[in-house]
Amino acid sequence: MSGRQINRANWTAARIQAFKRYLNGDTNAKFRGQKPNGEMYKKELSVRTLVAYYEPMKFSVRKGKLFVTGGDTGTREVITDDQVASKAKQLYQHKETGLGKAPSIYNFMKTKYANVGYKKVERAIQSLASYQKYQARHVRKPKVRKVIISKGPGESIDTDVMKFSSQYFRPSHNEGFDALAVVVDRFSGYIAVAPLKAKQGGKTADVVSEVTARMIQSSEFPSKKGGTIFHDNGVEYREIFPEKMRQIGYNDVVISAAAGAPSAHAERAVGIIRGLVNNKLTSGGQRPRKYTQRWWPLAKTLVRGYNANPMTDARAPYSPNQLKKMTGRKRAEIVRLMMEQGAKKVRKAPGREDPNTGAKVSKQLKILKVGDTVRYAIENVRKTGADKRPYPKQRWSEETRTVQRVVKRKLGFASYVLSGLPRRRFEREDLQGPL
Secondary structure, three states: OOHHHHHHHOOOOHHHHHHHHHHOOOOEEEEEEEOOOOOOEEEEEEEEHHHHOOOEEEEEEEEEEEEEEOOOOOOEEOOOOOHHHHHHHHHHHHHHHHHOHHHHHHHOOOOOOOOHHHHHHHHHOOOOHHHHHOOOOOOOOOOOOOOOOOOOOOOOEEEEEEOOOOOOOOOOHHHOOOOEEEEEEEOOOOEEEEEOOOOOOOOOOOHHHHHHHHHHHHHHOOOOOEEEEEEEEOHHHHHOOOHHEEEEEEEEOOOOOOOOOOOHHHHHHHHHHHHHHHHOOOOOOOOOOOOOOOOOOOOHHHHHHHHHHHOOOOOOOOOHHHHHOHHHHHHHHHHHHHHHHHHHHHHOOOOOEEOOOOEOOOOOOOHHHHOEEEEEEOOOOOOHHHHOOOOOOOOOOOOOEEEEEEEOOHHEEEEEEEOOOOEEEEEEEEEEEOO
């Protein structure tokens, strides 16, 4: 019996107390289990049966606490869900430990305690006002959107390497591959992919440069005098990579000084591939099973279909396969349409400016004052990365509350205390109103 299966049980205070009684000599110790919805089971469970079920793991009592020994993590204390939340909050607030956010705290706690799950730790930390203050996104800095349009196929190319998690995609089920080299053309949107064996040296600069050059040359772009290839500052794009690109007629440009920060084009291509693979694996309405999922050669087949389907933007009704072969007037017309569409997007929704700071704000919310009636957010939604939105869709409470106190903070922002919820502080975007 693994520690993971022990974590699946509902370790209530009554369950832990029953185990202590059994270990202290009460061989007939029993307790009533609790369902996930809070209801109690009608039939009592025998601790003796559960101890035999959990073998070869051993239970013991030390200084009034229940411990379990066995598995890869050694001896751990068994704690309730409330204790998990309490300890996670303490670790987050104790800055001297330097654990950081939920993933690091979870990885630390699972070595010390049983009944620790990532979702439990994440929910506990997200409920903290200090976490919500750190994660909140109120004001966007003024920025200019630059429309990047290539004048022809094969002139501007972006590349990146995407990794497939071994938690769901075991390399042995995917012909030994665990990564994918991705190349995308800015003009046509054409995507080319090739598998890599990252754990066997497949992400070294010489391997990635050979694979990338082969993908570009096999894409059959129209002949040209030279092009540019964009990438991040990962180790796979250093050393021999720039020289290899120059040999096939491409100048090497590093998008960011940080590794793992590809261009928007490469990031979008990676998102498209990952979305196609995930949608295909879950098409039957079932959750993918761990370790058994096959992404190769599925990814190659899906990308081939993507390149054959029409685009949905200004390049419609042409497909990437058709666009990459375009020359002359047709190519010039596509460039004109893409420039017009990009310009419209820039002018579509002009940002509002804060009269005090001059910064652009993504949405203006009415200022709340004491006595206003509001609904509060059931979940603290903070989307980042590819799903980033300043004000994501929220689920609101059915009952209404009154603003009891306004807590001023630096930078002119405030948090709010509601009637009946004196220990919680709400950010402005987590309140709907005034009603």
